[in-house]
Amino acid sequence: xxxxxxxxxxxxxxxxxxxxxxxxxxxxxxxxxxxxxxxxxxxxxxxxxxxxxxxxxxxxxxxxxxxxxxxxxxxxxxxxxxxxxxxxxxxxxxxxxxxxxxxxxxxxxxxxxxxxxxxxxxxxxxxxxxxxxxxxxxxxxxxxxxxxxxxxxxxxxxxxxxxxxxxxxxxxxxxxxxxxxxxxxxxxxxxxxxxxxxxxxxxxxxxxxxxxxxxxxxxxxxxxxxxxxxxxxxxxxxxxxxxxxxxxxxxxxxxxxxxxxxxxxxxx
Amino acid sequence: xxxxxxxxxxxxxxxxxxxxxxxxxxxxxxxxxxxxxxxxxxxxxxxxxxxxxxxxxxxxxxxxxxxxxxxxxxxxxxxxxxxxxxxxxxxxxxxxxxxxxxxxxxxxxxxxxxxxxxxxxxxxxxxxxxxxxxxxxxxxxxxxxxxxxxxxxxxxxxxxxxxxxxxxxxxxxxxxxxxxxxxxxxxxxxxxxxxxxxxxxxxxxxxxxxxxxxxxxxxxxxxxxxxxxxxxxxxxxxxxxxxxxxxxxxxxxxxxxxxxxxxxxxxxxxxxxx
Numbered sequence: 001x002x003x004x005x006x007x008x009x010x011x012x013x014x015x016x017x018x019x020x021x022x023x024x025x026x027x028x029x030x031x032x033x034x035x036x037x038x039x040x041x042x043x044x045x046x047x048x049x050x051x052x053x054x055x056x057x058x059x060x061x062x063x064x065x066x067x068x069x070x071x072x073x074x075x076x077x078x079x080x081x082x083x084x085x086x087x088x089x090x091x092x093x094x095x096x097x098x099x100x101x102x103x104x105x106x107x108x109x110x111x112x113x114x115x116x117x118x119x120x121x122x123x124x125x126x127x128x129x130x131x132x133x134x135x136x137x138x139x140x141x142x143x144x145x146x147x148x149x150x151x152x153x154x155x156x157x158x159x160x161x162x163x164x165x166x167x168x169x170x171x172x173x174x175x176x177x178x179x180x181x182x183x184x185x186x187x188x189x190x191x192x193x194x195x196x197x198x199x200x201x202x203x204x205x206x207x208x209x210x211x212x213x214x215x216x217x218x219x220x221x222x223x224x225x226x227x228x229x230x231x232x233x234x235x236x237x238x239x240x241x242x243x244x245x246x247x248x249x250x251x252x253x254x255x256x257x258x259x260x261x262x263x264x265x266x267x268x
Numbered sequence: 269x270x271x272x273x274x275x276x277x278x279x280x281x282x283x284x285x286x287x288x289x290x291x292x293x294x295x296x297x298x299x300x301x302x303x304x305x306x307x308x309x310x311x312x313x314x315x316x317x318x319x320x321x322x323x324x325x326x327x328x329x330x331x332x333x334x335x336x337x338x339x340x341x342x343x344x345x346x347x348x349x350x351x352x353x354x355x356x357x358x359x360x361x362x363x364x365x366x367x368x369x370x371x372x373x374x375x376x377x378x379x380x381x382x383x384x385x386x387x388x389x390x391x392x393x394x395x396x397x398x399x400x401x402x403x404x405x406x407x408x409x410x411x412x413x414x415x416x417x418x419x420x421x422x423x424x425x426x427x428x429x430x431x432x433x434x435x436x437x438x439x440x441x442x443x444x445x446x447x448x449x450x451x452x453x454x455x456x457x458x459x460x461x462x463x464x465x466x467x468x469x470x471x472x473x474x475x476x477x478x479x480x481x482x483x484x485x486x487x488x489x490x491x492x493x494x495x496x497x498x499x500x501x502x503x504x505x506x507x508x509x510x511x512x513x514x515x516x517x518x519x520x521x522x523x524x525x526x527x528x529x530x531x532x533x534x535x536x537x538x539x540x541x542x
Contacts, residue, residue, distance in 0.1 A: 001350065001353070001354065008346055009350055009362075012343065012347045015418070015421075016365075016366070016418075016422075017369065018384065019378075019380030019383075020372065020377065022380050022383055023376065023380045034389075035386070035389045035390055075284050078281065078284065079283070081277070081280050082278065082279075082284075083281055086277065095281075095288070098288050098292055098293060099288065101292050101293075102292060104475075104523075104527070105520060105523070106475050106478070106479030106519065108496050108499055108500070108519075109299070109479070109520050110295075112299070112499060112512060112516050113295035113296055113516070116295060116298040116513060117294055117298050119509065120298060138291055139291075141287070141291075142292060145284065145287065145288070149284075174276055199371065203373060205373070205374070206481075209504075210504075219373075220375060223373055223375050223376060224375055227375055227376075227379050227486070235379070239373065239376045242372065242373070243372055246371045247368065250364050250367075250368060254360060254361070254364055257360065
């Protein structure tokens, strides 16, 4: 890399990481200022762990992410298996068009449109506070589904269609041939889709904001209501912990990938 | 047996079909339904005529969104190219570093910019110490656009990088061998070949920028209302769902039009290459 490129790369990454560095540094501040560093302390980490609201929100977020990712993976994989076999016609292309809707519409519109549906349904069945775990779960499954379908479909396309037929000729039932012959070859796509769904759900704020009620707070929503007031460095402590865990995960997957590639090279 | 499997193929997809009709298609109809009714459920054009009041907000959102998108493109293009030129190990690390901030909660990252830019923030504390004095940065249009560029820059870098990583190096070399100078090579070879990446980067930055609501509240201090802010207020504060729905509808139509425009524009670009 030439020197101008190096400087440019450095500046871009400085820009991307400036707020994160600020957040990490000030999470160790001994006063509650987010502008002036007074001294080093771990008090905000202690404050964070004694905050029951935040801990409950963290728990809610994880439950929601796991549940919505699992449901979306099952429904989405089944959908992809079906869609893959359909002939290319108007029906198929309109189903794919609908699948793209949640990815194309702005999140705020998706959130608002689902809120309108839920509120209307609530009015029909005569319940006021319908927004809560059920509705936010439906919303998360809905925006996760396209990502699962679109990561499983390419794997199905790469799979030899004769594989399932051969298994059936050898005496497997259609269901058994799917689990024995097709599923192993598409499982990387399923795993990718599930991880994507999980992380999207963890991080979502906008759609959650419109589809949940006061009874079920996720972490992003708790953060939102805290940033309405003056933020104390305990939010920074929380974000620092999230940042470190994501960083560790990323390094692990990167190392695993690099190792896999090196092995492949050796085998060749 | 063939008949049986085709029935099976219909059946496995049916939970998804039902789900998408109930929770993707039906909500869109509710947006339209609420846009054209009043709170009692009677048909009306009131929500649509009332939109005239928000013309300034719409124009400001589009203007800010366009600016943020252009700045992202200008910043991202060189970095995507630089990353694509490095070794495959370095590429993997750099791409991971571009993606890493996206997994952090965007509320906190935006809030952190507040701490950097505000009058008692890090930059101004420093400027005061060295005797320059306070410069007003927070609550300006510039701060809002900075927030958009910051939050959505990775959405521009990644698609650009992925087309540039696939660029055939021999094509560039051929252009150089045929006597093209560096500018020619960029303009006539690299730029047209990276059009698909530019197109998806532009949509991926413009759509969230034009519809954002948090960034403008935090970094604009509430003085630069954007469409997202108005929609949020209708649903979470004034509970005027009908007006909120009509604003969302217009936002959606606006985005569909700009995307159609973009696809037309970029496919024409591709056509020129061929």
